[in-house]
Amino acid sequence: MSNPNTGAQPDPFADSEVVLDVNDLVKHFPVKEGILVKRTTGAVQAVDGVSFKLRKGETLGIVGESGCGKSTLAKLLMRLEEPDSGSVTFRGEDFLSLRGAALRRARRKIQIIFQDPYTSLNPRMSVGDIIAEPFTLHPDAKPAQGVRSRVKELLDVVGLNPDHINRYPHQFSGGQRQRIGIARGLALNPDVIICDEPVSALDVSVQAQVMNLLEDLQQEFGLSYIFIAHDLSVVRHISDRVAVMYLGRIAELGRDHEIYGAPAHPYTQALLSAVPVPDPTVRGQRQEIVLKGDPPNPANPPSGCRFRTRCWKATDICETEDPVLEVRAGTTQRTACHHAAQNEDVSALD
Amino acid sequence: MSQSPTTSPTQDYDPSAPLLEVKDLQVEFRTKAGVAQAINGMNFTLNAGETLAILGESGSGKSVTAQTIMGILDMPPGHIAGGEIRYRGQDLLSMKPERRRKLRGVSISMIFQDALSSLNPVLPVGWQIGEMFRVHHRMNRKQARQKAIELMKRVGIPAAEQRVGNYPHQFSGGMRQRIMIAMAIALDPDVLIADEPTTALDVTVQAQVMRLLKELQVENNMGLILITHDLGVVADVADKIAVMYAGRVMEHTDVFSIYSTPAHPYTKGLLESLPRIDAEGDRLSTVPGLPPTLTDMPPGCPFNPRCPYATDLCRTDRPELLPVADGHTSACHYREELYAGTITAREEVQS
Incomplete structure (x- = not known):
């Protein structure tokens, strides 16, 4: 191994139970044209063959730019959207074929925290009602101790004052609202929490508080997180493994020190080199790869490798052959690139 | 002022004065809940070719500062309670509105955060860029359109001739921000204020836009005021930095000192709470609590309820922005100790 960082420590989650096993998940949204007669003229390939495993107690970070399909992926895993093909196995059960009561039972175990704490809480419901709503929807999961005492307990767990149970969302700050969203997500004792950009609307000093809370809760309840964000520093901090998405596909998937170090x-x-580092002394010393142009239209992605139109390494093979996500020579993580190679100059590690 | 509105406003400038100077600026918002002190004593100078970063969290007054300098603050509810803004020695605040309007875009220009809502959705972008020339230089449509194409090329929009007639929704976020930049630099301003220019953009596009801004700044020797909450962007491009908190400048110095020897507990807390991409951290240190409400400021130092070093002095006396080293000022009673690193947290602050 050329890089001392790769494969240094064994994966602490290698023997843990696989909570979520996602295989070749595909979701295309049809594009319709015409005023009177709607014809399907194409499809936005939002998620196009995504596979990964999530183990108990582990955090999988998903990074990518807007339009890469990370939020669609979250919706698919919540079954808020139905995938076109592929499979999701949740604790050994085929999650996608569940119907009725079985689906409702399974759904309890996968919860989501949304990005915007201002729009994801109903302004006309008190905090107590917001956090208790999951129990209304899942009556058989009602806590034995009584809903109200459980809600107070949850408020305490996320670091809010339990006496504020009758307050309304507008009486809380952004960081506190995000804590309310987290309490609601915890209410049904989930196994998996999908965090869709949970800290991107928060200020830096508050962001750190919420990230620490998420880490504490993971320790305490053995939660698995799928942590979706566009901020690579935040993902680096919280994730055990990281998937980099580009135009509906995973470009690279590995442990955090593999993705960030090599x-x-x-x-x-290119993504890593574009992140500004809060240290002026390294200014001008880091190699900067500035990509040309914008990501292509997901309704009409390029043939072969989807990144080839912006890639400086692209050759003929990239145009004709779609690269598979697999372990390539000289690396330990899986990469979907014909020319995958470590670049000595690009590493986020010192 | 005896000048007629048609004479060029660039005549009676003091050549020795700094490009832009803000002195003890105070801005209030008069609301039903009381008077909110959005800016409470802001001071800085900006020279040609220099980049000043104004860093702060939401509600710290950084955008109000930009709007006040630009003269686009909503009044009422906004109210300039005191202070001076001098552009090449001339006080902008006492200037007649029509004279000030002639400076806008020509001498001081601004880029907004959200390009989609700042552009008019029903007019072609070429028309919107050309408007600068039609209004300020009395050009005809054809000339203005030609100028718009030139500018679109300059900010790196491909196929400018074909795209000059396109509408904002036909461009991507990064391209729209480039159009905003084209409009802002159209008349070669001396001062460019960029209010969170890359916050809405993806990281690879952010890198492109920041690089473009830097190139244009060097080309035109502009003074750039970069308003941001991103400590990474600041480290990359700024020369000087002013850290704002609750409407006040907490620390003002060059960009290297702020990261190496912060002399204010707020700056120190911010830097420590940052997740780093270049280092694996265990637990983030946090700044406990929340920023104060502007209508209900704590007595003494506005940061004292969240400060791990606060003493009784901080709860009664408001610290002034005073020097700790050459060109390094901090509004903290314990700035000397912080600068020297000889202070330890006094008590556990409850969040």
């Missing part, structure tokens, strides 16, 4: 996919390298 990225092998050109897109990951």
Whole structure:
């Protein structure tokens, strides 16, 4: 191994139970044209063949730019959208074929925390009602101790004053509202929490408080997180493994020190080199890869490798052959690139 | 002022004065809940070719500062309670509105955060860029359109001739921000205020836009005021930095000192609470609590309820922005100790 960071420590989650097993998940949204007669003229390939495993107690970070399909992926895992094909196995059960009562039972175990704490809480419901709503929807999961005492307990767990149970969302700050959203997510004792950009609307000093809370809760309740964010520093901090998405596909998937220390996919390298580091002394010393242009239209992605139109390494093979996500020579993580190679100059590690 | 509105406003400038100077600026918002002190004593100078970053969290007054300098603050409810803004020695606040309007875009220009809502959705972008020339330089449509194409090329929009007639929704976020930049630099301003120019953009596009801004700044020797909450962007491009909290400048110095030797507990707390991409951290240190409500400021130092170093002095006396080293000022009673690193947290602050 050329890089001392790769494969240094064994994966602490290697023997843990696989909570969520996602295989070749596909979701295309049809594009319709015409005023009177609607014809389907194409499809936005929002998620196009995504596979990963999530283990108990582990955090999988998903990074990518807007339009890469990370939020669609979250909706698919919540079954808020039905995938076109692929499979999701949740604790050994085929999650996608569940119907009726069985689906409702399984759904309890996968919860979501949304990005915007201002729009994801009903302004006309008190905090107590917001956090108790999951129990109204799942009456058989009602706590034996009584709903109200459980809600107070949850408020305490997320670091809010339990006496504020009758207050309304507008009486709380952004960080506190995000805590309310987290309490609601915890109410049904889930196994998996999908965090869709949970801290991107918060100020830096508050962001750190919420991230610490998420880490504490994971320790305490053995939660698995899927942590979706566009901020690579935040994902780095909280994740055990990281998936980099580009136009509906995973470009690179590996443990955090592999992705950040020895990225092998050109897109990951470009992403990392574009993140400004809060240290003026390294100004001008880091290699900057500035990508040309914008991501292509997901309704009409390029043939072969989807990144090839912006890639400086692209050759003929990238145009004709779609690269598979697999472990490539010289790396330990899986990379979907024909020319995957470590770049000595691009590493977020010192 | 005896000048007629048609004469060029660039005549009676003091050549020795700094490009832009803000002195003890105070801005209030008169609301039903009381008077909110959005800016409470803001001071800085900006020279040509220099980049000043104004850093702060939401509600710290950084955008109000930009709007006040630009003269686009909503009044009422806004109210300038005191202070001066001098552009090349001339006080902008006492200037007649029509004279000030001639400076806007020509001498001081601004880029907004959200390009989609700042552009008019029903007019082609070329028309919107050309408007600068039609209004300020009395150009005809054809000339203005030609100028718009030139500018679109300059900010790196491909196929400018074909795209000059396109509408804002036909451009991507990064391209729209480039159009905003084209409008802002159209008349070669001396001062460019960029209010969170890359916050709405993806990281790879952010890198492109910041690089473009830097190039244009060097080309035109502009003074750039970069308003941001991103400590990474600041480290990348700024020369000087002013850290704002609750409407006041807490620390003002060059960009290297702020990261190496912060002399204010708020700056120190911010830097420590940042997740780093270049280092694996265990637990983030946090700044406990929340920023104060502007209508109900704590007595003494506005940061004292969240400060791990606060003493009784901080709860009664408001610290002034005073020097700790050459060109390094801090509004903290214990700035010397913080700068020297000889202070330890006094008590556990309850969040």
